[in-house]
Amino acid sequence: MARRKKIYEGKAKILYEGPEPGTLVQYFKDDATAFNAEKRATIDGKGVLNNRLSEFFMSGLNAIGVPTHFIRRLNMREQLIRSVEIIPLEVVIRNVAAGSISKRLGIEEGTALPRPIVEFYYKDDTLGDPLVAEEHVITFGWASQQDLDDMVALGLRVNDFLSGLMMGVGIKLVDFKIEIGRIWEGDYMRLIVADEISPDSCRLWDMKTGQKLDKDVFRRDLGDLADAYTEVAKRLGVLPDQGTVSGPTLVN
Ligand code: 5GP
Numbered sequence: 001m002a003r004r005k006k007i008y009e010g011k012a013k014i015l016y017e018g019p020e021p022g023t024l025v026q027y028f029k030d031d032a033t034a035f036n037a038e039k040r041a042t043i044d045g046k047g048v049l050n051n052r053l054s055e056f057f058m059s060g061l062n063a064i065g066v067p068t069h070f071i072r073r074l075n076m077r078e079q080l081i082r083s084v085e086i087i088p089l090e091v092v093i094r095n096v097a098a099g100s101i102s103k104r105l106g107i108e109e110g111t112a113l114p115r116p117i118v119e120f121y122y123k124d125d126t127l128g129d130p131l132v133a134e135e136h137v138i139t140f141g142w143a144s145q146q147d148l149d150d151m152v153a154l155g156l157r158v159n160d161f162l163s164g165l166m167m168g169v170g171i172k173l174v175d176f177k178i179e180i181g182r183i184w185e186g187d188y189m190r191l192i193v194a195d196e197i198s199p200d201s202c203r204l205w206d207m208k209t210g211q212k213l214d215k216d217v218f219r220r221d222l223g224d225l226a227d228a229y230t231e232v233a234k235r236l237g238v239l240p241d242q243g244t245v246s247g248p249t250l251v252n
């Protein structure tokens with residue numbers, strides 16, 4: 001049997017050549033990293049959960065007319081996606097101060113922001129993904145002014161969609177990161193949401209207790225990451241109530 005071609009391997013995912021031109025297969029690993037890969041672990045079941053959750057968010061976005069790379073899920077760990085030219089920027093949208101904005105600007109974690117803030121970080125591991133201004137993005141040619149306007153609009157639409165979805169299941173969407181890619185349709189270029197949307201790239205706090213249900217559980221050693229992600233998946237109806245993907249199942 002022919003071995004499929006690996007296109008790219010990142011910290012949490014692998015991309016393989018897809019079955020048709022313009023497609024890729026995205027494989028979700030169980031690996032977790034934080035602090036620019038200084039902290040690493042393998043978390044049983046994380047890849048399965050993120051594959052399911054990213055499918056859930058991206059297919060919902062597709063359904064309301066926000067274009068994403070997601071085509072269909074193939075199996076427990078893989079999904080078929082459109083191949084895009086990734087813009088080398090992480091787009092972070094914040095509703096509540098936490099993480100790096102709290103550290104950088106001394107704003108207490110949990111402070112509600114008067115309006116969502118959209119930030120751009122230059123994707124470069126050797127530099128630690130630095131925060132950049134629109135001036136940098138345009139001067140260094142990472143994206144055009146039109147791209148930036150489209151990226152802000154896409155980010156805010158994703159924010160509205162995800163915030164509402166999360167609020168419906170008692171979870172506050174504190175912030176999240178998305179990546180955006182270019183696709184060409186004939187002579188026209190469009191920007192679409194790419195990469196993944198999962199608790200790896202969001203901050204999710206239980207609205208009643210404040211319990212963290214995202215990758216901060218791993219970053220800050222707050223408990224079992226797979227349990228936190230399973231809770232998010234169950235509340236959203238992505239897994240059946242009794243479902244778990246991390247532990248063995250006892251069959252009588
Ligand atoms: P912060 O800038 O506070 O560290 O992160 C803001 C949000 O973006 C958080 O939800 C965080 O999980 C997400 N984020 C920022 N950088 C990355 C990254 O390199 N990988 C992932 N998975 N998420 C990120």
